[in-house]
Amino acid sequence: MKTVDSYNFAGKKALVRVDFNVPLDKEYNITDDTRIKATIPTITKILNDGGSAILMSHLGRPKDGPTEKYSLKHLIPTLSKTFGREVKFADDCIGQSATDLAASLQPGEILLLENLRFYKEEEKGDVAFAEKLSKLGDVWVNDAFGTAHRAHASTAVVGQFFDDRVCGYVMLAEIENADKILNHAERPFVAIMGGAKISDKILIIERLLDTVDTLIIGGGMTYTFTKAQGGQIGKSLLEADKQELALEILKKAKEKGVNIVMPVDNVCADDFSNDANRQTVATGQIPDGWEGLDIGPESVKLFTGIVEGAKTILWNGPMGVFEFPNFATGTNAIAEAVVKATEENGAFSLIGGGDSASAINNAGYGDRVSYVSTGGGALLEYMEGKTLPGVAALQ
Numbered sequence: 278m279k280t281v282d283s284y285n286f287a288g289k290k291a292l293v294r295v296d297f298n299v300p301l302d303k304e305y306n307i308t309d310d311t312r313i314k315a316t317i318p319t320i321t322k323i324l325n326d327g328g329s330a331i332l333m334s335h336l337g338r339p340k341d342g343p344t345e346k347y348s349l350k351h352l353i354p355t356l357s358k359t360f361g362r363e364v365k366f367a368d369d370c371i372g373q374s375a376t377d378l379a380a381s382l383q384p385g386e387i388l389l390l391e392n393l394r395f396y397k398e399e400e401k402g403d404v405a406f407a408e409k410l411s412k413l414g415d416v417w418v419n420d421a422f423g424t425a426h427r428a429h430a431s432t433a434v435v436g437q438f439f440d441d442r443v444c445g446y447v448m449l450a451e452i453e454n455a456d457k458i459l460n461h462a463e464r465p466f467v468a469i470m471g472g473a474k475i476s477d478k479i480l481i482i483e484r485l486l487d488t489v490d491t492l493i494i495g496g497g498m499t500y501t502f503t504k505a506q507g508g509q510i511g512k513s514l515l516e517a518d519k520q521e522l523a524l525e526i527l528k529k530a531k532e533k534g535v536n537i538v539m540p541v542d543n544v545c546a547d548d549f550s551n552d553a554n555r556q557t558v559a560t561g562q563i564p565d566g567w568e569g570l571d572i573g574p575e576s577v578k579l580f581t582g583i584v585e586g587a588k589t590i591l592w593n594g595p596m597g598v599f600e601f602p603n604f605a606t607g608t609n610a611i612a613e614a615v616v617k618a619t620e621e622n623g624a625f626s627l628i629g630g631g632d633s634a635s636a637i638n639n640a641g642y643g644d645r646v647s648y649v650s651t652g653g654g655a656l657l658e659y660m661e662g663k664t665l666p667g668v669a670a671l672q
């Protein structure tokens with residue numbers, strides 16, 4: 278596999294697939310720019326070599342063609358600031374305007390194409406669409422790890438039209454760090470899985486049972502386990518059809534000698550809102566009409582004690598509804614414990630993308646853990662052992 282390090286971009290127009298699928302607020306301000314910052318090394322290398330960069334990405338999941346809400350033009354001010362130069366914008370990713378702008382691009386210049394998903398052909402992996410994209414550049418660079426689990430035109434199919442397919446720094450770092458966890462985990466290895474649904478995490482949980490010493494489960498998915506074991510969960514999140522599966526996981530963990538740790542108490546609310554009335558109750562004793570929205574103080578003590586003694590940590594998914602400050606205590610406490618283990622115990626800590634990454638970044642801890650992944654689904658699929666189409670296309 279060719280990598281950015283070993284490739285000389287002098288005089289080349291690099292067509293770079295990035296994952297600029299970043300969260301925007303109502304005024305189109307970027308609320309977490311991790312994915313943009315992550316691409317600085319790759320783009321800087323291209324420009325410093327004397328090449329130019331044509332950036333292509335998706336944003337959101339537009340259904341009906343061009344939509345203001347999903348336009349990548351909203352990223353231009355941030356990109357220009359990040360790269361310290363004007364970033365040009367093509368208001369279409371193919372067609373005459375994109376072709377002309379790409380053709381006139383000079384060494385050291387950056388061009389951003391409009392949202393690829395404004396064409397349904399992108400997600401379909403349409404070959405003719407991929408070929409049109411390929412005409413814009415001389416070499417294809419894939420640095421979109423966050424979208425590498427999609428076999429789309431720009432992430433995979435386009436590769437066949439280039440002699441030179443180059444793996445970017447983000448992609449390399451993501452794979453290297455995930456492999457450290459999968460293949461070289463120092464013990465004790467503790468995985469913390471949270472978030473809303475068991476169904477999204479089941480494959481990774483099963484895979485982890487083969488490698489971890491302790492699996493901590495928190496967040497909304499714990500209530501399905503509690504209910505399956507006969508506990509009272511009030512109106513907490515429940516995947517009723519996954520109760521069997523929950524019991525199956527517990528059984529498998531026992532067989533494999535993995536210690537599964539779940540909350541012993543929960544902060545519950547009488548309404549799904551930050552200002553709801555709150556009470557802390559033991560696990561399995563949530564009254565009717567109440568729902569668990571965070572782990573309780575005893576669980577925080579239990580979980581952080583385990584995390585602080587770990588040598589390898591994988592964290593994916595929040596411990597509660599951390600978007601509500603009154604229910605963010607558990608998630609923030611885990612973030613602090615991960616930092617402590619990393620700094621004081623020399624642990625290697627990898628934070629799975631999406632919500633856990635924004636929780637750790639918003640708490641200001643992004644630089645104090647070993648690695649914050651830019652991938653959500655992509656990281657999980659990689660860790661489940663799947664071949665990612667975006668990686669396969671580079672090989």
Ligand SMILES: Nc1ncnc2c1ncn2[C@@H]1O[C@H](COP(=O)(O)OP(=O)(O)OP(=O)(O)O)[C@@H](O)[C@H]1O
Pocket residue numbers: 471472473474477496497498514569570571593594595596597598599600629630631632633634653654
């Ligand atoms: N007890 C709970 N009740 C309801 N929702 C919860 C609860 N705990 C966590 N959540 C919600 O789960 C969501 C995140 O769950 P999800 O399964 O999407 O995790 P994730 O985004 O995959 O994690 P990551 O992004 O770190 O990979 C958050 O929006 C959070 O509010």
Ligand SMILES: O=C(O)[C@H](O)COP(=O)(O)O
Pocket residue numbers: 296298337338423424427652653654655
């Ligand atoms: O945010 C992500 O996980 C990636 O950008 C992929 O987006 P998608 O789930 O809409 O394909």
